[in-house]
Amino acid sequence: MSTEGSGDRDNDKAARIRRLLETTGSTVGETVRPFNEGRYRRYEEMQETEAYRTAAREIKADAIERLPELLEQVEEVVTENGGTVYVADDAADARHYIRGVLEEENAESVVKGKSMTTEEIKLNDDLKSTGVDVWETDLAEFVLQIAEDEPSHIASPAVHKSREEIASLFNNHFDLEDPLHTAEELTAFAREQLTDHILGADVGITGANFVTADTGTLALVTNEGNARKSLTVPDTHIAVAGVEKIVPSITDLSPFFNLIGPAGAGQDITAYLSLLTPPLDEPVVHFDRPNEEAFDGSSDKRSFHLVLVDNGRFEMRNDEELRETLYCIRCGACANSCANFQQVGGHAFGGETYSGGIATGWEAGVHGADSVAEFNDLCTGCSRCVEACPVNIDIPWINTVVRDRLNHGADPSAFDHLVSGLMPDDESTGLDRSKRLFGNFETLATLGSLTAPLSNHVVNFDPARTVLERVAGIDSRRDLPRFRRETLVDWFDAREPARIEDPIREAILYPDIYTNYVHVERGKAAVRVLEALRVRVRVPEVSSSGRAPLSQGMIETTREHAESVSTELEGHLEASRDVVVIEPSDLAMFRGEYERFLSADAFEQLSEHSYELFEYIFGLLESDTGTGIETLAGPSEECAMGAPASPDLAYHSHCQQRTLDLEAYTIAVLERLGYDVITSDVECCGMAGSFGYKSEFYELSMAVGENLKEQFIADETTDRTVVASGTSCLEQLDSLLERSSTHPIQVIDPGS
C-alpha cells in the first residue's frame, strides 16, 4: 500500500526539517526577520504603498494578458537596437542557445550576475561541462559557489550562511595564512577575487528584473554593482529572463522601483536601479592593455543577446489558477514574512529552484507538481504573505490549488479502507490519510461529541495515540481536542430564551466547529455579551465553513461546505440578520475564499454581513444606540470564569485576523473596558489549524511558537492574563506556556 511509501517520505521530511532547525534555521531567521520588519516599517511610512501595489498588480496583469504581443514588440525593438532575441522553449533550448553564443565568441570564461532563471535552467553546470570557467559575482552567489551549496532564498540566496561560516569557508578554501574575520574583510577579499575574474571574462551573463517593450530596456535591481561590472567589462552580454519579465513601458517601472527594495529587504530603495538598453554605447575598456586610453571612442562593437525563457510559462498563463504566479517579481517578501520559512529557510521550504510561499506556483509551472510535493505542506495558509506581496498575489490559494492537484494525482489504487468508511468526501481515493482525517474534521467532531466523554478517553489513551500517530500522522505529544457532549447549539436550544426588549440588531452567532463541539464556553460567553449589548441572538445549526478541507487542498469538499453555509444562512441574511463569527479563520473564508466558490451575489451577501465578534462588538459600542457597556466585565470585575489571574492582558491576534485588518477591534474594545493590553507581533503562532498536529511538523510548529512564547514570558508580560482569538493559537499557547490562555470574549463575559 502506498501509505507506507508516504510514511517514509514523511519521516525523511521530518528528519530534514529537524536537521535544518538544528543547523542553519536560526541564521535564516536572524537574516530574514529584519527584512520583514523593515518591510513593515517602509510600507507604513510610504503614503502610496497601497496605490503602488495596486498599480504594480495592474501592470503585471495587463502585461501577462498581452504577453504574445509584447513579446513580439520586444523582439522587434531589441533587434532594431542591434541586439539578438532568442525565445527558448525550455531549459535545454536555452542552454543550447547560450552554449552556441559562447562557442561563437570563443569564450573561455564567463562572469555572472545573480539570476534565478539561470538556476532554473541549470546553466552553470552545463557551461562548466563544456570547459568554460564560470564565476558568480554576486557575493552571496559567490559564497554558494565556493561552498557548492544551493540558494536558500530567491532574492538573498545565502540567508542560511552566517558570517562565521563564510569566514571559515574562505579561510579553508583559499588556504589563507591571515584568516579573515569581519564582514568588511570578507567583502574586500571576495571583491578582489571577483574583480580579477571580471576583468578577464569574455562574456557577462545577467538576469533582468524587467524588460520594457517600448524601448527594449532591461531594468536590473541590485545593491552591489557586480551586475553592472559583469555586463560592461566583457564586450558580449547575454541577459537571461523569463518571458513574464516583460512590461509595456519604462514608465511602468516606477511602482516596482518604489516597492521592490522595501518588499525584499526592508530597504527604502536599492542602491542601483540600472536601465540598460543594449548593446551599450559605453566603451569597451581593454584592461589587458594598461597604457591604452580607456575611453578612446574607437567603439569596439558590443554584442548583446536576450534569451527569453518560456519553460512552462505560457502554459502557466493559460492555467487560470497558476497564472497569477507570473506577476511575481521575486522580491522574497513572501519568504521573509513566513513563520515557517523563518525557521527552516528555502532548503526545506523550496523545490528544485525556487523557495518560499510562491515557490509552489513557480515549481509547479516550470518543473512540474512533483517538485512541489515535498514542501507544499509547509504553507499553512496563514495568509501573512498576501499583504507583504508587492503585487498582491493570493499565494495561499496557489498553494491550496497545487495541493489539491497533488491529492488528485495521488495513486488512486491506494484506496484507503481505514479512513474511507468514515469520511464523506468525494476526493480522490489516493488522498493521504492524515489529510483526509483533518479535512473531514466536522465528521470527526460530530462523532466525538456523540460519544463524549468516552471518545475523549479513548483517543487520549496512550495505545490509541500510538495508533493515531502511526496511521494518521497525529503527533502524540499534542493534546487532542476534547469534544463536549452538549454542543453550543444544544445549549442554546435548551436554555430559557433571553428576553431582549427593543433589540438594536438581530444576529446569528455562527457555531464554528471548534466553538460548537469543543470550546462551548466561549460560544456561551459570546451569546451573553451580545445579549448584554441588546442584540437578539440565534445559534442555528450551520455547516462548517470548509476551512479544514481547504487547508488539506480538498477544493471540491470545500466548495460543498461553502454552498451549504450559503444556503443555510440565506434566509437569515434576507431577514437582515448579521452573521457574527468567533473563529477568524472562518471569517477569512466568508470574506475571502468563498468568492471562488459562490455566485457573486451570494458571496457579497455573506461577506458584507458577516463580522468578526469583536469587530461587531466595537460597532455596537460605537453606534448611537449603543448601551450596555457597563454590563460587561471590566478589569476589576469578576467575569463568568471568575476573576482573571491578572487584570492586565497579553494578547495574540490571529494571523488571518491581522490580514483582514481586524486585530485593532479586539484591542479597542478591551481598552475601552479599561484593560491594559500588550500585543504580540509574531506572524503566526505556529499551530495553524491542523499543521502542528502532524508528526512531521511538530518540532517546526513548536519552534515557530518559541518566538511567541518569548514575547509572553518577557518581564513586561509574564504576569499578564493571556488572551488569543484563534482556536489553534489558544491550543498552541496552552502547550507553550505554563499558564493557561483564554479567548478575550470570556474575559469580558458578565455571566448569566
Add this chain to the structure above:
Amino acid sequence: MMPAAVETFERSLENLPVTFERVKSGAFQSAVESCIDPPAVGVPLPFDEVSLEESPVTLDPTSEDILEARTGVTPGGPSIAEYGTIVVTSAFDGSGYTSLFPKTHVVVVAASEIVETIDDALKILVEEIDDGLTSAYLTTGPSATADMGAPVYGAHGPESLHVIILGDC
C-alpha cells in the same frame, strides 16, 4: 529661495551614508578639490559655469588609471528628491566605469535638475533613451551588501559617495 525639491533632496541625503554640499559655481573648484582623494579620474561636466579642466583629475584616463584611481568624478542627470537618488547616465564618456570602479564617487548635479519622484525621473529618462541613451544608473548611496553577515559599503562599487549640488545651475 531654493525650490522645495532641493530641500527634500538634501533631507533624503542626510538619511543616507553619503556626504553632500550645495555650492555656487564660483565655489565649485575648491569644493571638488577638497573631496578628491588622489589619484582621481573624471568625466567632463556638461554645465556651462563649471568644469574639471583646472582640477587634479585625469580626464582622458588609461585603462590602468581607471583601476588605480581612488576617486571618480562624474556629472549626474535628474536627481530624485524623495530618495536622495542620483542618476549617472553613461555613453562613450565612460561615466559608467568612472562612477563604479574607484573607491570614492564624486557626483556633480544641478539643483535645477532635481525632481520629486522616481516617476518624474523616468519620464525624463525615457525621452533620453528614445534619443539613444543606453545606460542610466539610478544610484542611492554607495554600493552595499549584507551578504557577508553584516552590512558593508563598497561591495563591488564605491565605498563612499559625495554629492556636489550646484545651487545656481
